[in-house]
Amino acid sequence: MKSVEIKDLTYSYNGVDPILKGVSLSLDKGEYVSIVGHNGSGKSTLAKLILGLLPFSKGTIIVNDLELNKKNLQTIRNKVAIVFQNPDNQFIGATVEDDIAFSLENMNMPREEMISKVKEYASKVGMLDYLTKEPSYLSGGQKQRVAIATALVRNPDILILDESTSMLDPNGKSEILSLVRRMKIENPNLTIISITHDIEEAYNSDKIILMHKGEIVLTCKPIELFKNRELINKYNLKVPFVVELKKKLQELGYNVTDKNTLEELGEMIWQSK
Amino acid sequence: MNNLTFGRYVPFNTVVHRLDPRNKILMMILLLVSIFFRVSTWSTALILTGFQFLILIGIMLLAHVSFKSLFKSLSMMWILILFLMIIYIFIPNPAYNADHIAFHIGNYAVNYDAFVQAGYIIFRLVMMIMITMILTSTTKPMDLTYALEWYMTPLKIVRFPSHIVAMTLSIALRFIPTLLDETQRIMKAQSSRGVDFNHGGLIRRVRALISLVIPLFVSAISRSEELSNAMEARGYDPYGKRSRYRILSFHFVDLVGFVFVVAIFGAMLTFLILDKKYMNVDFIYWIFHAKPNF
Amino acid sequence: MAIKINHLSYVYLQKTPNEVQALHDISFEIPEGKITSIVGHTGSGKSTLIQTLNGLIAPTSGSIEISDFIVTSNLKKLKKIKELRKHVSIVFQFPEYQLFEETVEKDVAFGLRNYGYKDEDAIKKAHEALSKVGIDKSFYKRSPFELSGGEKRRVAIAGIIVLEPDVLILDEPTAGLDPQGSEVILNLIKEFNKQGKTIIIVTHDMNIVLNRSDHVVVLNEGKLAFSGTPSDLFAGDVSSYSIDIPALFSFALLLKEHGVGVDISKIKNVDDLAAQLKGLK
Structure with missing residues (x-):
């Protein structure tokens, strides 16, 4: 079953310069997809469009076989959740529990059910001890963990991470990435769309979508993108260290064709001596 | 972190903290009103205000409200106090007793009554501050908004969107610390460019202020945009049906507190009526001339 | 002359229940004319440290020696504080949030005008600074709010560079930029360093530490955990700090x-x- 299908989507803020130019894509249920590209390539706009946060005039978006329009808007929003970049600007409740509950209040969930859900999801993201804490007493990583709880508590089919780790320190970042991985194992049907500049994260996803100036340039397995020197140079992309190292070693005359990890490459070097 | 600690919620677990915020608001209003009961003579006024003052001190002790932060907030009132003094001293009032001359400034006779008037007003202002402080430092801002929303419920009949007002208020409250931090960050960034927020002439200061206000405004706008996206993405629909996580509940202790406050209010009222009828004592004359006329 | 930090301590909200010791008796030197990175987890005291360096906040105890300036707990004793801020300048995190003038050139010139430069001189120097950060002439008369994120940041950096500081401190200069934009900023920083400026970068990005820095200082819970070369840091035990090798x-x-x-x-x-x-x- 398709999770998200987009056909020929065009969008512009001012009606003149399009941010997205005829974007089409199709994602399977349970895929972990990374969208990469420079700032201004239209990645975040695409995410907002899927959530129906921006009105578009041309193209179609289909989520869970349901077309995005005024009538289906709330139904679709209940199935798609997003975690934004800035931990502060998405913390709506006064405390951790209020913030998680905000998502549920919007679904008009009975209070008793809410109380247990809030506890359940706070403990899933390791924030059970912080239920009554206000955001000013939390670190960026903790706030983003709460944001993930507020997203997942609505039981979405699709989770969008819009540069969710880019404002965090290395501890916070790895906290969030491992949390997302754990959630994915718990719920394999969850489709994850990660908009990211973190090339190592993209390298580990199922599929990579490269965007440039409002268009999708390439959709493929990560390894195929990073093998493609020409594209890497053309779009001035950063490559994962292992890919970069392979290239350098190849230039030095090593045979690296079937070596894909640092361990394999290392072994090759010290054995060749 | 910032220095503005006046009236900030302090998380203790006292009886006052546990009271229903709706009840607390009502109680505080009763106390506030009773402060402004005007009695005819100074002696009665002093007894009444003194009595109220002692009760407020008692509540502050009970609620662990810090006296230090009260003094701090009073220190910010110096200008107001000075202003009131000047007004009362230099604006002639026919009600002043012409016999109560304290001293002369040039040809102008300064009346004792002016000091007493000003002092009385200031004393009541201090009590007002005490009451608000008790309310805000024992009640979470969010609980206050819930209480306000509850009081606005009857307005729903005339289609007043009380829930939207409450949501707006609660978000404003939620973002005050964030914006204060932001203000400090921008001030520091501009100081790094040689801006001096504390010195310099008027024009320089205005320019310094502009360099703070515009960036703050720009960032607040972009924050609000992100915030509204985040709210919508999480399914918020201001006109949709929403359930409630927080509920307010009225306990026995609320009843006790309420009865207590009503009793005080009633006592004050009785005092007021009695005063009008029987106790016409010119306390001020007595204190300055030491010859009571009763 | 190196920047000498002697037994520096800083306590936030001293003598209140919310008292926090942000810096705990730290002593080290920052080499002159080099690029030094300061790393540590959020709340480790990095921001506090850089703010004491140019007298934005006064240390609770200890001192900092920078050229002829000595920063101590009594900032009032340091009469030349404005001069110090010109000598040691900070580019704060997300500096694009400090822009406010109606044109790019005016915004860059703003700092100089606070130091009493005449308008024409300030604008002339602003143009020099803008060309140093690679902002094209066609942008000079435009509103800073029309620019892209990376461009805004470069304009904001120009607004500091225009003061010609000898020590340039940058707090997370690449935060929120894409890899390409980060590269531009980092190359600028390298260029400033080549012109003789002492550079201090506060960062979480260990690649900046490894690729771009001569010296690295690690703070952990307000205490000095390491001061030395990046390779010595990464070769040692870093498991207890927020550091990815x-x-x-x-x-x-x-x-x-x-x-x-x-x-x-x-x-x-x-x-x-x-x-x-x-x-x-």
């Missing part, structure tokens, strides 16, 4: 452990490694 470095270390004769102290990027391997072959 860059893949390049751990790979080089792995090779060394297996008897490959690489000199890990000289590896800053993958080309260095390749060159060394070539030499070994």
Whole structure:
């Protein structure tokens, strides 16, 4: 079953310069997809469009076989959740529990059910001890963990991470990435769309979508993108260290064709001596 | 972190903290009103205000409200106090007793009554501050908004969107610390460019202020945009049906507190009526001339 | 002359229940004319440290020596505080949030005008600063709010560079930028360093530490955890700090452990490694 299908989507803020130019894509249920590209390539706009946060005039978006329009808007929003970049600007409740509950209040969930859900999801993201804490007493990583709880508590089919780790320190970042991985194992049907500049994260996803100036340039397995020197140079992309190292070693005359990890490459070097 | 600690919620677990915020608001209003009961003579006024003052001190002790932060907030009132003094001293009032001359400034006779008037007003202002402080430092801002929303419920009949007002208020409250931090960050960034927020002439200061206000405004706008996206993405629909996580509940202790406050209010009222009828004592004359006329 | 930090301590909200000791008796030196990175988890005291360096906040105790300036707990004693801020300038995190003038050139000139420069001189110097950060002439008369994120940041940096500080401190200069935009900023920083400026970068990005820095200082819970070269840092035990060892470095270390004769102290990027391997072959 398709999770998200987009056909020929065009969008512009001012009606003149399009941010997205005829974007089409199709994602399977349970895929972990990374969208990469420079700032201004239209990645975040695409995410907002899927959530129906921006009105578009041309193209179609289909989520869970349901077309995005005024009538289906709330139904679709209940199935798609997003975690934004800035931990502060998405913390709506006064405390951790209020913030998680905000998502549920919007679904008009009975209070008793809410109380247990809030506890359940706070403990899933390791924030059970912080239920009554206000955001000013939390670190960026903790706030983003709460944001993930507020997203997942609505039981979405699709989770969008819009540069969710880019404002965090290395501890916070790895906290969030491992949390997302754990959630994915718990719920394999969850489709994850990660908009990211973190090339190592993209390298580990199922599929990579490269965007440039409002268009999708390439959709493929990560390894195929990073093998493609020409594209890497053309779009001035950063490559994962292992890919970069392979290239350098190849230039030095090593045979690296079937070596894909640092361990394999290392072994090759010290054995060749 | 910032220095503005006046009236900030302090998380203790006292009886006052546990009271229903709706009840607390009502109680505080009763106390506030009773402060402004005007009695005819100074002696009665002093007894009444003194009595109220002692009760407020008692509540502050009970609620662990810090006296230090009260003094701090009073220190910010110096200008107001000075202003009131000047007004009362230099604006002639026919009600002043012409016999109560304290001293002369040039040809102008300064009346004792002016000091007493000003002092009385200031004393009541201090009590007002005490009451608000008790309310805000024992009640979470969010609980206050819930209480306000509850009081606005009857307005729903005339289609007043009380829930939207409450949501707006609660978000404003939620973002005050964030914006204060932001203000400090921008001030520091501009100081790094040689801006001096504390010195310099008027024009320089205005320019310094502009360099703070515009960036703050720009960032607040972009924050609000992100915030509204985040709210919508999480399914918020201001006109949709929403359930409630927080509920307010009225306990026995609320009843006790309420009865207590009503009793005080009633006592004050009785005092007021009695005063009008029987106790016409010119306390001020007595204190300055030491010859009571009763 | 190096920047000397002597027994520096800082306590927030001293003598209140919310008292926090942000810096705890730290002493170290920041070498002159070099690029020094300051790293540490959020709340480790990095921001507090840089703000004491140019007198934005006064240390609770201890002192800092920068050229002729001595910053102590009594900032009032330091009459030339404005001069100090010109000598040691900070580019704060997300500096684009400090822009406010109606044109780019005016915004860059703003700092100079606070130091009493005449309008024409300030604008002239602003143009120089803008060209240093690679902002084209066609932008000078435009509103800073029309620019892209990366451009805004460069304009904001120009607004500091225009003061011609000898010590330039940058707090997370690449935060929120894409890899391409980060590269532009980092190259600018390198260029400033070449012109003789002492650079201090507060960062979470260990690749900046490895590739771009001569010296690194690690703060952990307000205490000095390390001060030395990046390779000494990564070769040591960093498990208790918020530090990811860059893949390049751990790979080089792995090779060394297996008897490959690489000199890990000289590896800053993958080309260095390749060159060394070539030499070994």
